[in-house]
Amino acid sequence: MSGHVFHPGHAELHGITVVLETNGPLTYVGRYDSEDEHGVHMLDVGVHDAAAGDGSKDEYVRKSAKFGIRSNHKHLVVPAAVVAKITRLGSMA
Amino acid sequence: MPYNPALVAPMRAEMTRMGAKELMSAAEVDAAIGDQKGSMLVFVNSVCGCAAGNARPALSLALKHSVLPQHVVTVFAGQDLDAAARARQYFGDYQPSSPSIALLRDGEVVHFIHRHQIEGRVPQAIAADLAAAFDRFFGAAV
Numbered sequence: 001m002s003g004h005v006f007h008p009g010h011a012e013l014h015g016i017t018v019v020l021e022t023n024g025p026l027t028y029v030g031r032y033d034s035e036d037e038h039g040v041h042m043l044d045v046g047v048h049d050a051a052a053g054d055g056s057k058d059e060y061v062r063k064s065a066k067f068g069i070r071s072n073h074k075h076l077v078v079p080a081a082v083v084a085k086i087t088r089l090g091s092m093a
Numbered sequence: 094m095p096y097n098p099a100l101v102a103p104m105r106a107e108m109t110r111m112g113a114k115e116l117m118s119a120a121e122v123d124a125a126i127g128d129q130k131g132s133m134l135v136f137v138n139s140v141c142g143c144a145a146g147n148a149r150p151a152l153s154l155a156l157k158h159s160v161l162p163q164h165v166v167t168v169f170a171g172q173d174l175d176a177a178a179r180a181r182q183y184f185g186d187y188q189p190s191s192p193s194i195a196l197l198r199d200g201e202v203v204h205f206i207h208r209h210q211i212e213g214r215v216p217q218a219i220a221a222d223l224a225a226a227f228d229r230f231f232g233a234a235v
Contacts, residue, residue: 015144015212016212016213017207017208017209067186067188068190088212089209090210090212090213
């Protein structure tokens with residue numbers, strides 16, 4: 001029950017909490033699940049909308065790293081065409 | 094929906110072997126954490142193999158450190174639903190994640206390790222972070 005557990009057949013980031021930046025105003029923080037023809041599937045996702053006066057993206061990510069993710073989507077698919085960058089949240093803490 | 098109890102039994106046993114007290118109901122959580130004085134570690138257990146599979150041995154290693162919390166308790170997220178939900182009510186602004194580890198002093202969270210701070214890290218690295226937190230928050234000079 002202990003030690004490293006790998007997920008054969010899954011993407012490297014499967015199960016990892018990531019920050020997904022888009023080439024638009026939205027930034028997503030949640031668990032990376034998979035990617036297919038529909039886009040990147042994420043679980044337990046919080047969304048920051050820079051166009052909605054939510055404060056800065058950097059502050060949102062910083063708070064997510066410190067206090068955790070205020071999740072408002074159980075499952076969300078981000079179209080691959082809008083994905084700009086995916087980073088492990090743990091590396092940004 | 095909770096997992097088959099037989100599946101999670103070894104994960105529970107791993108915690109109790111290292112001396113953690115299992116809290117399986119909201120009442121047990123209130124009795125342990127409510128009005129708590131001194132230092133306490135709350136381990137939110139999880140079936141997630143890639144994170145909890147490293148967090149449990151990390152805690153086991155950290156509990157060999159010279160400075161330790163006075164109490165170590167555990168709730169099982171996704172399994173003992175009421176207990177986990179009640180424990181999270183004591184975590185203030187910290188959002189639910191599992192596995193996760195809360196350090197409390199006199200009932201207040203002084204340090205929190207989220208799932209994203211556990212993922213992809215070896216137990217020794219997580220244990221080193223925990224030991225440093227024990228020194229910082231539970232050391233004699235605190």
